[in-house]
Amino acid sequence: MKRFASMLLVTTIPFFAMIALFLLVPLLSMIEGSFQAEGGGGFTISHYQEIFSNSYYLQAFENSVLISFLSSLIGIIAAVFAAYAITRFPQSLQQRVLVITNLTSNFAGIPLAFAFIVLLGNSGLFVLLAKQLGIDFGQSFTLYSWSGLTLVYVYFQLPLAVMLLYPLYHAIQKQWMEAAELLGASPWHFWLRIGFPVLFPGIVGTFSILFANAMGAYASAYALTGSNYNLVPIRIGALVSGDIFARPELGSALAVLLGMTLAAALVVNEWLTRKIRRDLS
Amino acid sequence: MLYLFLPVAATVLYSLATEWNSTVLPEGLTLKWFAELYGDPRFLQAFGRSFVLSFLTTVVAVVIIVPAVFSIVVYAPRMEKLVQLFVMLTYAVPGVIMAVGLIRTYSGNGIPMIVITAGAYLVGLLPYLYQGTRNSLLALHARSLMEAAELLGASRWQAFVRIIVPNIMSGIFVSALLSFSILFGEFVLINILVGGRYETLQLYLYNKLSASGHVASAITVTYFVLMAIITSLIVRFTRRSFARKEVS
Numbered sequence: 156m157k158r159f160a161s162m163l164l165v166t167t168i169p170f171f172a173m174i175a176l177f178l179l180v181p182l183l184s185m186i187e188g189s190f191q192a193e194g195g196g197g198f199t200i201s202h203y204q205e206i207f208s209n210s211y212y213l214q215a216f217e218n219s220v221l222i223s224f225l226s227s228l229i230g231i232i233a234a235v236f237a238a239y240a241i242t243r244f245p246q247s248l249q250q251r252v253l254v255i256t257n258l259t260s261n262f263a264g265i266p267l268a269f270a271f272i273v274l275l276g277n278s279g280l281f282v283l284l285a286k287q288l289g290i291d292f293g294q295s296f297t298l299y300s301w302s303g304l305t306l307v308y309v310y311f312q313l314p315l316a317v318m319l320l321y322p323l324y325h326a327i328q329k330q331w332m333e334a335a336e337l338l339g340a341s342p343w344h345f346w347l348r349i350g351f352p353v354l355f356p357g358i359v360g361t362f363s364i365l366f367a368n369a370m371g372a373y374a375s376a377y378a379l380t381g382s383n384y385n386l387v388p389i390r391i392g393a394l395v396s397g398d399i400f401a402r403p404e405l406g407s408a409l410a411v412l413l414g415m416t417l418a419a420a421l422v423v424n425e426w427l428t429r430k431i432r433r434d435l436s
Numbered sequence: 437m438l439y440l441f442l443p444v445a446a447t448v449l450y451s452l453a454t455e456w457n458s459t460v461l462p463e464g465l466t467l468k469w470f471a472e473l474y475g476d477p478r479f480l481q482a483f484g485r486s487f488v489l490s491f492l493t494t495v496v497a498v499v500i501i502v503p504a505v506f507s508i509v510v511y512a513p514r515m516e517k518l519v520q521l522f523v524m525l526t527y528a529v530p531g532v533i534m535a536v537g538l539i540r541t542y543s544g545n546g547i548p549m550i551v552i553t554a555g556a557y558l559v560g561l562l563p564y565l566y567q568g569t570r571n572s573l574l575a576l577h578a579r580s581l582m583e584a585a586e587l588l589g590a591s592r593w594q595a596f597v598r599i600i601v602p603n604i605m606s607g608i609f610v611s612a613l614l615s616f617s618i619l620f621g622e623f624v625l626i627n628i629l630v631g632g633r634y635e636t637l638q639l640y641l642y643n644k645l646s647a648s649g650h651v652a653s654a655i656t657v658t659y660f661v662l663m664a665i666i667t668s669l670i671v672r673f674t675r676r677s678f679a680r681k682e683v684s
Contacts, residue, residue: 162592163507167515170504174522174562177555181537182529188540254671261663262444264623265641266656270443272645273450273653280446310443371530374623378642388532395536396628403540410536417528 189407202408212390212409218301219387220416223369226305230312231320231362235354237313238320253321260314264374271298271307272379299380307375312365319364323357356428363424367417387413444660451653469650470658479655482640489636490619493554494612497561502608505569506600510579523563531624534560538629549629556625561615568611572604610673617666621659 192199206212241252262270274280275298298306327350335345373388387409394406451469473479508515534556542552578600585595623638632639637659644652 162596163511166503166507169500173500173555173558177538177552177559178522178526178529178534181534181541181556183537184541185533185537250671254667258664258667259444261617261621261667262660264621265638265645266447266621266659267443269641269645269652269656270447273446273649274443367528367530371532373530373532374627377627378645388530391532391536392624392628395539396631403536406536407540410533414529414533417530421528 185407186411188404189411191404193402193404202405203412205405206408206412211385215385215387215390216412216416218385219370219413222301222305222308222386223366226308226312226369227362227365229305229309230316230365231358233309233313234316234320234361235358238317238324241317241321242324253318256314256317260311260318263311265378267311268307268375268378271303271310275303275306304376304379304384307379308369308372311372311375312369315368316361316365319361320354320357323354327353359427360424363420366420370413370417370420447653447656447660451650451657469648469654473651473654473658478635479640482635482637485634486620486637489550489554489557489634490616493557493619494561494615496554497558497565497615498608498612500558501562501565502569502604503596505566506573506578506596509570509573510582519566523566526559527563531560531622532628535625535628538625550634553625553629556629557619557622560622560625561618564615564618565608565611568607568614569604572607573600575607576600576603578604606673610670613666613670613673617663620662 189202190198190200192201241249244252275282298304331349332345335349336342340348371388373392376384376386376389377392391406391409391413394402394409452466505519508519538552538556543549581599581603582592582595585599586592590598621638622636623642626634626636627639627642632643635643637655641652641655641659644655
């Protein structure tokens with residue numbers, strides 16, 4: 156018994172020390188800091204009051220939620236079809252496509268933003284092409300606008316969504332489809348009544364992961380225009396690293412609110428999937 | 437698929453183009469941007485820094501996390517719930533939020549921020565290494581293996597080092613490669629916490645964006661090729677360990 160305890164202790168003490176030092180303590184310190192007056196001092200909720208009364212920060216939240224929601228929605232709809240298409244490929248090709256998808260999911264952040272500048276930036280490939288064809292969408296679309304940023308977000312959401320959804324299709328067995336067909340259901344009927352309901356919990360779950368992923372994304376937007384986009388992660392980064400002037404306490408409060416948004420998204424997901432599963436069974 | 441592929445292709449083309457400002461396709465092809473890039477000592481340094489930072493952190497993470505997950509899975513399964521909670525937490529807390537907490541806790545008391553960043557990376561790797569280690573251990577039936585080894589008179593440490601480690605090596609190696617590639621592409625923490633004082637490849641790329649598009653795409657292509665190599669290694673090793681399991 157004694158030897159048992161020693162091995163457990165020796166291996167887990169560094170592990171839990173690591174988690175405490177680099178995960179729990181910083182998070183707690185951040186929460187504590189968000190209630191502290193600037194430059195140390197007493198307890199205050201003024202940072203939260205400031206965020207909720209300042210239209211600039213409220214707008215950052217609105218923008219973040221909007222772009223995350225939209226890019227997740229587009230990403231998941233595209234992925235539902237893409238993942239299905241992949242399951243129809245021959246086995247060896249399926250593996251290859253998945254590897255490529257996995258690879259492109261590495262293509263995020265700064266390199267991704269840059270690739271989009273090459274494609275759609277001020278002298279990007281498609282912009283030039285359009286000009287030669289006599290179309291000028293300079294007015295209606297630029298990469299540095301919201302629609303441009305949404306495109307970039309969709310790009311990094313798509314591989315993730317496909318990777319998460321693809322395994323779900325294996326839950327739908329061929330026999331079900333054959334059985335449904337024998338009973339006279341059209342493919343439409345099958346997907347509407349059986350396929351989609353089976354997939355639905357997984358789709359909802361994937362959606363909330365995508366949403367959280369986009370809410371926390373920082374690098375792509377930062378690379379496109381530095382601190383100019385009014386998004387929550389960008390604001391937090393600017394407030395703590397002192398791009399303009401550092402206000403770590405206010406940044407902490409923003410970070411706490413962002414964390415609560417993410418937690419809420421995950422809780423809703425948990426609740427929804429459980430509810431749906433119960434309805435199904 | 438086309439949508440996923442197009443940006444990559446365009447970047448490759450741009451890194452090879454001589455002049456590409458007003459025409460749809462580049463006016464000529466050249467390797468001079470790559471030559472310029474590989475001749476730049478700043479690039480080599482940045483590449484080296486990224487490599488060292490990602491490599492060391494991955495090694496330390498493996499050394500800390502794998503034995504801990506092992507003893508928890510085998511000897512204290514009740515603690516797994518707690519570990520899973522931490523895994524969820526690290527997964528749900530994005531880099532920006534971590535950065536705020538880390539700055540508040542550690543900035544200004546003499547510890548170099550690069551060490552703090554590396555520490556945060558360790559925690560960030562937890563989900564990948566936990567999952568990888570756990571899957572390998574379960575596939576191996578580690579619990580009954582350990583019982584057998586102990587019945588035969590091996591001490592726990594002996595059994596762990598001689599029997600478990602060699603058997604989970606390939607699984608751990610795959611997780612480690614994945615970890616390495618994730619750290620190699622990390623930008624958020626290093627940018628906010630350390631900034632220009634320790635210029636990694638990602639920071640170098642960011643700084644080059646405004647200077648020269650061609651060089652920047654040469655960097656991107658280099659990075660992407662590296663990721664492709666690592667991914668193909670991962671695929672090969674995963675297949676091999678699967679193949680071996682089917683035989684045995």
